[in-house]
Amino acid sequence: MSALIECHGLTKRYGRTQALAGVDLTLERGAPIALIGPNGAGKTTLFSVLCGFVRATGGHARVLGEPAGSAALRGRIGALPQDAALAPGFSVRSQLMQLARLQGFGRTAARTEADRVLERVRLAEAGTNAPESLSHGMRKRVAFAQALIGSPELILLDEPTAGVDPPNVRVIHALIRELGDEVDFLISSHNLDELERLTERVVTLESGRVSARGELAEERHGGAGAVGGTRMGRLTVTLGSLQGAAPVAEALGALDAVEACRVAERGDLLLSVTDEGVAAQAVIAVLAERGVQWRTIARGRSLEERLYDDQD
Amino acid sequence: MQRGRVESVRVPILAAGELRRFLASRRGPVSLLAFALFWYAVLVWAVRPAGLFADGAGGGGAGALLDRMLGFDPLSSWAAPQLAAWWAVALYVLPAVAVFASADQIASDRARGTLRYLVMRASRTEILLGRFLGQALLMAGVVLVTAASVLVLVAIDRPDALGPATRSLPASVLALWLTLLPWIALMALVSALSATPGQATRYALILWVALSLLSGWLSRRFGERGWVEHLMPGSGVSAMLGRGAETALAPASIGLVHTAVFLGLAALVMTRRDL
Numbered sequence: 001m002s003a004l005i006e007c008h009g010l011t012k013r014y015g016r017t018q019a020l021a022g023v024d025l026t027l028e029r030g031a032p033i034a035l036i037g038p039n040g041a042g043k044t045t046l047f048s049v050l051c052g053f054v055r056a057t058g059g060h061a062r063v064l065g066e067p068a069g070s071a072a073l074r075g076r077i078g079a080l081p082q083d084a085a086l087a088p089g090f091s092v093r094s095q096l097m098q099l100a101r102l103q104g105f106g107r108t109a110a111r112t113e114a115d116r117v118l119e120r121v122r123l124a125e126a127g128t129n130a131p132e133s134l135s136h137g138m139r140k141r142v143a144f145a146q147a148l149i150g151s152p153e154l155i156l157l158d159e160p161t162a163g164v165d166p167p168n169v170r171v172i173h174a175l176i177r178e179l180g181d182e183v184d185f186l187i188s189s190h191n192l193d194e195l196e197r198l199t200e201r202v203v204t205l206e207s208g209r210v211s212a213r214g215e216l217a218e219e220r221h222g223g224a225g226a227v228g229g230t231r232m233g234r235l236t237v238t239l240g241s242l243q244g245a246a247p248v249a250e251a252l253g254a255l256d257a258v259e260a261c262r263v264a265e266r267g268d269l270l271l272s273v274t275d276e277g278v279a280a281q282a283v284i285a286v287l288a289e290r291g292v293q294w295r296t297i298a299r300g301r302s303l304e305e306r307l308y309d310d311q312d
Numbered sequence: 313m314q315r316g317r318v319e320s321v322r323v324p325i326l327a328a329g330e331l332r333r334f335l336a337s338r339r340g341p342v343s344l345l346a347f348a349l350f351w352y353a354v355l356v357w358a359v360r361p362a363g364l365f366a367d368g369a370g371g372g373g374a375g376a377l378l379d380r381m382l383g384f385d386p387l388s389s390w391a392a393p394q395l396a397a398w399w400a401v402a403l404y405v406l407p408a409v410a411v412f413a414s415a416d417q418i419a420s421d422r423a424r425g426t427l428r429y430l431v432m433r434a435s436r437t438e439i440l441l442g443r444f445l446g447q448a449l450l451m452a453g454v455v456l457v458t459a460a461s462v463l464v465l466v467a468i469d470r471p472d473a474l475g476p477a478t479r480s481l482p483a484s485v486l487a488l489w490l491t492l493l494p495w496i497a498l499m500a501l502v503s504a505l506s507a508t509p510g511q512a513t514r515y516a517l518i519l520w521v522a523l524s525l526l527s528g529w530l531s532r533r534f535g536e537r538g539w540v541e542h543l544m545p546g547s548g549v550s551a552m553l554g555r556g557a558e559t560a561l562a563p564a565s566i567g568l569v570h571t572a573v574f575l576g577l578a579a580l581v582m583t584r585r586d587l
Contacts, residue, residue, distance in 0.1 A: 051432065074433055079428070087420075098329045098332075102433035
């Protein structure tokens with residue numbers, strides 16, 4: 001079976017700006033993939049090349065074994081571009097029907113398909129509405145619905161929850177989880193908590209190149225090939241309050257099962273441990289003894305800590 | 313990349329979508345209402361008086377007088393003078409209507425990102441041709457409505473000429489529609505180049521002036537030769553003005569060449585431009 005995505009020496013230049021500077025990447029089918037990186041790293045450009053929205057300046061990209069943007073990919077991939085919207089003025093359903101018709105559905109089947117995808121994003125009742133009458137979050141879900149038309153094999157999501165309110169975010173997350181067994185996802189986002197919950201593989205872009213890639217699951221257990229990973233066990237403790245974290249860190253750092261403990265920028269306690277199970281029990285005991293409220297004790301580190309607070 | 317591949321089935325779907333986009337949005341009915349009011353005024357204050365004048369002056373050397381005034385004799389070429397007045401007005405007014413109506417074939421969809429949804433499902437050339445066809449059908453409707461209105465006028469003012477007028481109308485409707493196609497294709501090109509519909513209209517004006525200057529320069533450089541005047545879209549209009557419906561099709565067909573050239577350039581822009 002062909003790779004999900006294959007890029008070799010992929011470059012894209014906008015005038016003097018080098019958006020992609022030689023992306024080499026092979027991704028196989030399987031668990032959802034996160035595409036991360038700072039602003040200007042080239043995430044949206046890579047997304048746009050893979051969808052056929054922009055032409056690469058050099059190199060080549062293949063999706064599902066076909067050249068990116070080729071007619072052979074129509075109906076096989078769906079996309080949720082970051083800022084794209086349906087046209088104002090006429091109903092969501094009629095626009096989805098037109099998109100379905102372009103994908104080869106007959107008139108009746110197109111209506112059925114439009115209703116199916118609206119039902120899937122829990123917006124069956126919004127079919128007769130014009131897009132501008134919907135909230136931003138609902139419009140995102142409608143955009144998600146268009147990506148589902150024809151049950152594609154791969155869906156590319158660019159910032160699927162940017163600016164979306166929590167109730168709509170929950171629906172979008174639930175959709176990705178529900179569809180994860182049927183469809184391959186490539187999700188570009190700045191929301192690392194979201195990516196951590198939804199994806200199992202990570203590709204990091206920096207300055208137009210792939211700077212790291214790996215399996216989140218491996219990293220959680222200190223496996224090789226992880227994003228900035230080492231083999232040391234990790235625990236992340238989130239306290240009930242951000243106040244007074246430093247003395248708690250000092251106390252935890254003194255435990256035999258803990259090699260080191262420090263307070264991360266966002267307030268979590270990051271522990272390097274030799275045995276995660278033993279250390280977790282010891283940590284709970286110390287917290288109880290000191291009367292410290294805590295919210296979570298998690299194995300491994302958050303994606304954010306690994307990417308941007310990696311002092312180990 | 314197969315950005316330019318065309319499958320015939322998607323073009324009519326896109327054309328129907330373009331018609332629906334125009335008619336179902338607020339812009340469409342408002343534009344149609346504005347045009348209906350404008351056309352009513354044209355009928356009442358221009359076409360009808362002109363027809364009545366020509367009718368009343370029939371004989372008595374009126375044909376020669378009108379020929380000197382208008383450059384053609386409406387009494388000799390048309391079944392009814394109202395048709396000649398409609399023809400003269402429509403030949404100059406409808407291209408302007410076509411330019412404004414078709415300014416937004418691509419631009420706002422590009423700005424909004426809707427074009428991205430479409431290119432996942434159709435080639436860029438198909439999208440271009442679908443939008444063009446939709447606008448061409450819309451303008452065909454406009455031409456037919458104006459023709460029907462002038463037939464009503466003939467029925468009121470010259471009922472005896474209604475039969476011949478009706479028979480002559482299909483050819484002139486077709487000729488008129490053919491003269492509009494290059495303008496719609498030109499707007500497809502500038503819309504493909506533009507970020508907004510307003511910018512498309514400004515580009516059309518700039519292009520119009522540039523083409524006029526180029527045409528003038530070529531005329532001075534190469535003298536009054538037929539091929540020079542045919543460079544401009546709408547170049548057949550002056551030749552058509554002096555003709556009756558049946559003989560107007562030949563100069564109108566020049567527009568098909570212009571249309572093909574503009575659509576070819578627009579397809580080139582569409583397939584090469586990033587979204």
